[in-house]
Amino acid sequence: MSGPLTIAVPRGALFAGSLDLLDRLGVDTAEVRDNDRKLLFADSGIVTMRPSDVPTYVEHGSADIGITGKDVLLEQSQRKVYELLDLGYGACRMVVAAREGSDPIADALRRLGRVRIATKYPRIAAQHFADTGRQAEIVEVKGSVELAPLTGLVDAIVDLTATGRTLEENDLRITEEIGLCTARLIANPVAHKLKADQIDAIVDQVRGR
Amino acid sequence: MAREQHRSGAGQPAPSREQDRSGAGQPAPSRTTRIPTGTRDVLPDEMRELRAISARMRATFEEAGYGEVHTPALEYEEVLRRGEERAAGARYRTFDEQGDVLALRSDMTIPIARVVGTRFGTAQPPLRFCYFAHAWRAVDRGVGEPREFLQGGLELIGAQAPAGEAEVVALTIAALDAAGLRRHRVGVGDGSLYRTLLGSFDVPAERQLPLLEALSRRDLVGLEMGARAIEELSERERELLMRLPELRGGPDVLERAGGPAAAAVEGLRELHGLLEGRGVADRVIFDLGLVRELGYYTGAVFEVYDPAVGFALGGGGRYDDLLGRFGRDLPACGMALDVQRVHMAQAAEEALE
Numbered sequence: 001m002s003g004p005l006t007i008a009v010p011r012g013a014l015f016a017g018s019l020d021l022l023d024r025l026g027v028d029t030a031e032v033r034d035n036d037r038k039l040l041f042a043d044s045g046i047v048t049m050r051p052s053d054v055p056t057y058v059e060h061g062s063a064d065i066g067i068t069g070k071d072v073l074l075e076q077s078q079r080k081v082y083e084l085l086d087l088g089y090g091a092c093r094m095v096v097a098a099r100e101g102s103d104p105i106a107d108a109l110r111r112l113g114r115v116r117i118a119t120k121y122p123r124i125a126a127q128h129f130a131d132t133g134r135q136a137e138i139v140e141v142k143g144s145v146e147l148a149p150l151t152g153l154v155d156a157i158v159d160l161t162a163t164g165r166t167l168e169e170n171d172l173r174i175t176e177e178i179g180l181c182t183a184r185l186i187a188n189p190v191a192h193k194l195k196a197d198q199i200d201a202i203v204d205q206v207r208g209r
Numbered sequence: 210m211a212r213e214q215h216r217s218g219a220g221q222p223a224p225s226r227e228q229d230r231s232g233a234g235q236p237a238p239s240r241t242t243r244i245p246t247g248t249r250d251v252l253p254d255e256m257r258e259l260r261a262i263s264a265r266m267r268a269t270f271e272e273a274g275y276g277e278v279h280t281p282a283l284e285y286e287e288v289l290r291r292g293e294e295r296a297a298g299a300r301y302r303t304f305d306e307q308g309d310v311l312a313l314r315s316d317m318t319i320p321i322a323r324v325v326g327t328r329f330g331t332a333q334p335p336l337r338f339c340y341f342a343h344a345w346r347a348v349d350r351g352v353g354e355p356r357e358f359l360q361g362g363l364e365l366i367g368a369q370a371p372a373g374e375a376e377v378v379a380l381t382i383a384a385l386d387a388a389g390l391r392r393h394r395v396g397v398g399d400g401s402l403y404r405t406l407l408g409s410f411d412v413p414a415e416r417q418l419p420l421l422e423a424l425s426r427r428d429l430v431g432l433e434m435g436a437r438a439i440e441e442l443s444e445r446e447r448e449l450l451m452r453l454p455e456l457r458g459g460p461d462v463l464e465r466a467g468g469p470a471a472a473a474v475e476g477l478r479e480l481h482g483l484l485e486g487r488g489v490a491d492r493v494i495f496d497l498g499l500v501r502e503l504g505y506y507t508g509a510v511f512e513v514y515d516p517a518v519g520f521a522l523g524g525g526g527r528y529d530d531l532l533g534r535f536g537r538d539l540p541a542c543g544m545a546l547d548v549q550r551v552h553m554a555q556a557a558e559e560a561l562e
Contacts, residue, residue, distance in 0.1 A: 059519070060519050060520075061518060061519015061520065062519070080520075082427035082428075082429065083426075083427065083428045083429060083430050083431070084429050084430075085429070085430065086430045184430065188519045189427070189519075189520070189521065190514045190515075190516070190518070190519050190520065190521065191519070192427070192457075193394070193396055193457055193494050193496060193514055194394065194494075194514060194516050196457050196458050196494075197458070200455065203455075
């Protein structure tokens with residue numbers, strides 16, 4: 001944990017915004033932009049990975065700091081990482097969505113006493129329904145969640161949406177909004193102490209101090 | 210970096226050739242013979258190294274007058290609860306023949322407080338004890354943290370702040386030197402500083418809780434939102450609440466904590482002077498946002514780091530109210546190190562050389 005900072009950068013929806021941010025911070029991202037398949041860029045200290053792996057690498061200190069979505073941090077709330085900054089970009093809404101027309105959630109709760117929910121975010125979904133005093137059976141799926149209510153697997157879904165288009169195209173309608181999720185800067189707890197100056201320089205730059 | 214992560218239980222030596230040979234012709238080991246998750250077997254190569262580290266740390270403690278004690282792994286749960294309302298995180302319980310609830314200890318601080326209250330009722334303080342013993346804590350499902358861990362630590366009973374802190378911090382650094390670490394640091398903060406600040410700003414208790422929770426997770430985004438939600442705060446006060454967790458580093462951070470915090474960090478400044486006298490001030494990081502989970506800390510709190518690994522090696526602090534609950538009202542402070550993590554840090558430092 002000496003030398004320049006190692007930065008965990010999420011591939012996927014937050015990738016472009018994260019590279020733009022790093023450019024503004026003076027980190028050279030040209031090599032990352034030119035290489036789709038390479039994962040580790042030793043010269044710039046960048047390691048790229050899927051967003052949900054960022055907290056894992058940062059918690060273990062394999063990366064000093066990282067960028068990931070608030071949705072990932074909520075879902076992996078047991079990770080011991082420090083959340084330093086709301087980076088503002090990559091805004092998405094965590095929502096509950098059900099089929100157009102009827103109100104399957106209310107129907108299921110009234111007649112069966114519980115609602116079945118498909119999601120890639122079992123912890124967030126369980127917490128949301130517990131907080132709102134409704135019994136929910138959470139069905140974890142890995143792929144396209146939109147399919148689950150259409151086939152009768154579940155009554156509704158909890159998912160992240162940027163524009164709501166995919167939901168619409170699958171005849172799903174947003175029934176509740178759980179929260180807004182943006183990109184966050186996180187840090188390893190030990191790096192936050194032992195590389196305080198380097199990390200603070202980044203935080204100050206982002207904040208425009 | 211931690212090449213071998215403690216979480217995965219990696220780092221176990223591959224069986225030596227000799228052991229392979231002795232197993233030749235035997236049936237393959239049964240895959241169903243499990244041990245509880247979060248526990249593990251230690252084989253001779255690792256055991257030898259763990260023993261060596263413990264021995265060097267113990268020698269450092271003993272030389273400084275800290276006699277080793279051992280206490281039962283099982284305590285009455287009510288005894289642990291007397292020390293800390295959540296029994297310091299003890300989770301594994303059973304019943305004895307009389308129906309009393311027994312719990313596996315989750316640290317050695319409460320058992321030693323009990324020992325002082327019952328066995329050293331009239332002894333002249335200060336009292337110095339060290340220990341090398343296992344403790345048990347519950348872990349979140351699926352995280353893979355150890356439930357059983359070997360702690361090596363020391364308790365200094367009857368010493369006031371900041372002299373007690375200086376002795377404990379300096380001895381921790383010396384013990385890790387002896388264990389073979391070269392780059393370790395001790396973070397020092399004041400566990401009650403943030404609560405004191407909130408109180409001095411007249412923030413009602415029920416509105417303090419979300420801020421204190423955000424601070425203990427170091428969720429600085431949540432902390433900022435929480436501070437903005439309290440309208441009664443002046444801009445200066447809000448700024449201090451938001452900036453305090455970012456204040457960490459050398460003694461200059463103590464100067465940067467202005468206003469009401471300046472009075473509260475006076476103790477840390479005195480401690481810095483004493484650490485300079487002991488020649489270890491450059492190994493100490495002041496961290497004004499540092500908090501520890503356990504409820505019995507009343508003043509300074511510590512955490513131990515090594516740049517070779519991404520997790521703390523241990524921690525401790527001052528607990529001036531704990532001994533009184535066991536019948537001897539004495540100030541005290543102490544430190545506990547996770548010996549296995551010290552071993553991992555030592556191995557990681559070696560790999561970097």
